[in-house]
Amino acid sequence: VFVQTGKDLILNLTEAEFAQNSTFWSWGFERNSLVTCVPPSPPTVVNTYTGRIEVLEKTYNVKLKNLQKSHSGIYTAKAAAPIERILTEYNVTVQDPVSSADLTINRTFNTSSRIFTVTCRAGNSSISSTLRCENKTCGEIRGVTASGSSLHIYQLKESIICNHSNQVSFNNSVEEIEDYCPQDVGKTS
Ligand SMILES: *[C@@H]1O[C@H](CO)[C@@H](O)[C@H](O)[C@H]1NC(C)=O
Ligand SMILES: *[C@@H]1O[C@H](CO)[C@@H](O)[C@H](O)[C@H]1NC(C)=O
Ligand SMILES: *[C@@H]1O[C@H](CO)[C@@H](O)[C@H](O)[C@H]1NC(C)=O
Ligand SMILES: *[C@@H]1O[C@H](CO)[C@@H](O)[C@H](O)[C@H]1NC(C)=O
Ligand SMILES: *[C@@H]1O[C@H](CO)[C@@H](O)[C@H](O)[C@H]1NC(C)=O
Ligand SMILES: *[C@@H]1O[C@H](CO)[C@@H](O)[C@H](O)[C@H]1NC(C)=O
Ligand SMILES: *[C@@H]1O[C@H](CO)[C@@H](O)[C@H](O)[C@H]1NC(C)=O
Ligand SMILES: *[C@@H]1O[C@H](CO)[C@@H](O)[C@H](O)[C@H]1NC(C)=O
Numbered sequence: 720v721f722v723q724t725g726k727d728l729i730l731n732l733t734e735a736e737f738a739q740n741s742t743f744w745s746w747g748f749e750r751n752s753l754v755t756c757v758p759p760s761p762p763t764v765v766n767t768y769t770g771r772i773e774v775l776e777k778t779y780n781v782k783l784k785n786l787q788k789s790h791s792g793i794y795t796a797k798a799a800a801p802i803e804r805i806l807t808e809y810n811v812t813v814q815d816p817v818s819s820a821d822l823t824i825n826r827t828f829n830t831s832s833r834i835f836t837v838t839c840r841a842g843n844s845s846i847s848s849t850l851r852c853e854n855k856t857c858g859e860i861r862g863v864t865a866s867g868s869s870l871h872i873y874q875l876k877e878s879i880i881c882n883h884s885n886q887v888s889f890n891n892s893v894e895e896i897e898d899y900c901p902q903d904v905g906k907t908s
């Protein structure tokens with residue numbers, strides 16, 4: 720499960736009935752207990768996590784609030800007694816939204832060809848790719864930045880698009896390439 724930094728996430732206890740039938744069950748993160756329950760008493764949030772976690776009524780689903788990147792990891796609900804059993808398990812990854820995509824086009828024209836050199840920078844962990852388009856026919860480039868986000872530069876009709884994305888967000892930048900008429904031939908901008 721991928722979540723954006725600062726957002727909340729609800730983890731569902733898929734085997735609530737089995738949990739109710741056990742004498743002890745818990746929600747844990749990595750090696751720490753977040754919520755413990757000794758039925759029929761209601762579940763309680765472990766002290767250090769109060770405010771960050773909320774147990775939803777009846778379902779025993781938990782709401783993780785204001786998630787940060789350090790909260791990424793494996794969340795597990797398990798019954799400990801009388802039978803030990805994993806009830807639900809989630810692999811949570813918290814990601815920042817991507818930075819903006821910054822597209823620039825360098826137009827180089829002469830009498831026989833029109834070349835657009837396209838560069839897209841994506842924020843801090845910048846990656847820059849160059850795409851050559853001859854007479855408005857461009858290829859396509861895909862790349863991955865140092866922080867694991869993806870950069871995709873492609874042509875759509877009369878536009879060049881650079882899309883910077885990860886699992887939780889995307890940002891794109893679009894530039895028209897149609898405006899470059901024959902009178903531009905010979906100029907460089
Ligand atoms: C839990 O269930 C709710 C409602 O069906 C759903 O919106 C949510 O995405 C589920 N959580 C996860 C982590 O799959
Ligand atoms: C919970 O216990 C009841 C009564 O003993 C039983 O009928 C039911 O099948 C149990 N459910 C699960 C999921 O173990
Ligand atoms: C959890 O998900 C992350 C991101 O997809 C992955 O890198 C990691 O290996 C996963 N962990 C487990 C234990 O599957
Ligand atoms: C991309 O980021 C810029 C600068 O932050 C913003 O103005 C623009 O609306 C964003 N575009 C999308 C599609 O999110
Ligand atoms: C544009 O491309 C031309 C030809 O490759 C190069 O000489 C020029 O310096 C480039 N301009 C910019 C602003 O990158
Ligand atoms: C126009 O530019 C292309 C690509 O840079 C080059 O191959 C060609 O020789 C140039 N033609 C003229 C007439 O300068
Ligand atoms: C680009 O257009 C010019 C002028 O119409 C033509 O001479 C040239 O062959 C074209 N180049 C390509 C690669 O299509
Ligand atoms: C940007 O890069 C600098 C130096 O590499 C780093 O210190 C900073 O934390 C980065 N900022 C973001 C938002 O990634």
Ligand SMILES: *[C@@H]1O[C@H](CO)[C@@H](O)[C@H](O)[C@H]1NC(C)=O
Nearest residue numbers: 880882883884885889890891
């Ligand atoms: C950008 O990439 C994201 C994630 O792959 C996708 O959901 C979105 O539709 C793309 N947007 C454009 C304009 O290509």
